[in-house]
Amino acid sequence: MRLSCADEMLLLNGCPGVVGLAAVFSGELPDVAEVRARVAERWTGLERMNCVLDRARWAVPGPFDPAVHVVVARNKLDDLWAESVDRPLADGVPPWRLFVVPDAAHGGGFALALVAQHVLLDGRSLMTVMRSLMDGTAEVRGSARPAPLSRTGLRAAGRELRAMTARGQALPMESPGQTSPSVAVSALSAHTVRSARRQPAEGRGATLNELLVGAVAGALRAEYGPVRRWRRRDEPAYTAVPCDLRTRTDPSELGNALTVVRVPLPVDVDEPMARLRACQAALAGVPARAAVHDTVLFPAAEVARRTGPWVTRLLTNRGRHSCFAATATTAIKWPGGSSTFQGRALVRAVGLPPLHHPGTASFALAQAGDAVTLTVVCNLRPNDARRLADAVVTEFETWARYPQP
Secondary structure (H helix, E strand, C coil): CECCHHHHHHHCCCCCCEEEEEEEECCCCCCHHHHHHHHHHHHCCCHHHHCEEECCEEECCCCCCHHHHEEECCCCHHHHHHHHCCCCCCCCCCCEEEEEECCCECCECEEEEEEEECCCCCHHHHHHHHHHCCCCCCCCCCCCCCCCCCCCHHHHHHHHHHHHHCCCCCCCCCCCCCCEEEEEEEEECHHHHHHHHCCCCCCCCCCHHHHHHHHHHHHHHHHHCCHHHCCCCCCCCEEEEEEECCCCCCCCCCCCCEEEEEEECCCCCCCHHHHHHHHHHHHHCHHHHHHHHHHHHHHHHHHHHCCCCHHHHHHHHHHHCCCCCCEEEEEEECCCCCCEECCEEEEEEEEECCCCCCCEEEEEEEEECCEEEEEEEEEECCCHHHHHHHHHHHHHHHHHCCCCC
16 A cells, blocks of 8 residues: 555655553553453454555555553653653554553643554544543544635635745754754642633734643743844744644544644734734635645655655655744644543543654644643754643743733
8 A cells, every 4th residue: 555645755755653641540550461362352343453564565464463552661651751752663563553551741640641652653643542541432522624716816826825835933052963862841830720721812812722832832932032043034933733634524533634834923023912813814825725735735745756765855855844833833723522541530631743854843732621732852952852841831831911901
């Protein structure tokens, strides 16, 4: 089975490509044999979970072995994330592992943590398969695919190509060759998030994605100063915003049904509420831009890459530079209502975004009920993930202190 264009671009982008999602539960640790039995019951029939990379193709040699794929973690969840982020999974078996984490912290008694190669599963897929392990059979509803293009589609495609190839700025590094991965996880209080989502007071309020992008812009300003001082150039710093391309008819499709849209970060805007408004304006155009990728650019890339592997390498080459996107930002929400695993209640979801090239940072905000958790993955200076995570939380707290509508 041939890799999709998105699969192949992730395979060839030169990054470790490890992603993860953990579900943190209250209560006592379940027996690993019980977890393996649930995984075998729910996941064995999912073709994607049985796929193995064979050169540049997917092969399905047989069902995965639960004894190999479901294991007990040696350390806490934060340690598991730090150990996993820059270590691709071994070849030869389906590239995913489910860890039973005895000491999850983050307000729970234990966690189930799924780690996978991004080439196998995107963030929505991680959420879908983890949700399928829960008690009961509640359906996971998907979001609609972006609106189809109008007759101005070719002009829109041209504008998007220019936007995709525009030069941006990388995060300022004193020694670009001396970077190291770091991971930080922070919980945001439910009151802080609710208050921040009511801003701006004169508008409709803010989505979690808008708040995250605005908070990242503020965090970069706090840590590195305005962009105009970074390289003495006029180019902005961009963030990569993943966009799900699944339709209402295939909300549970596994794999990589997504695209990435570049959005300029308003780091040079002085005031926090003004930065949030700027992010809302920039993100308003993302669904239509994602539709251009889905209906024009991706089909064209699929046709072009049949001529040879050099096409995919050309498409991924731009993304190898940290100036293409200084950061990546994604917000995910646990679908449906409350969830339990063998009667133990879900208390929090914790994401693990991928580690990108030196000079970049990735931010993931995961919501499960009222619990919102931030994970920051950096390929910068040691401990930059913690500094940036604290700065993002500070931005949320700043918005929460504004007068409420």
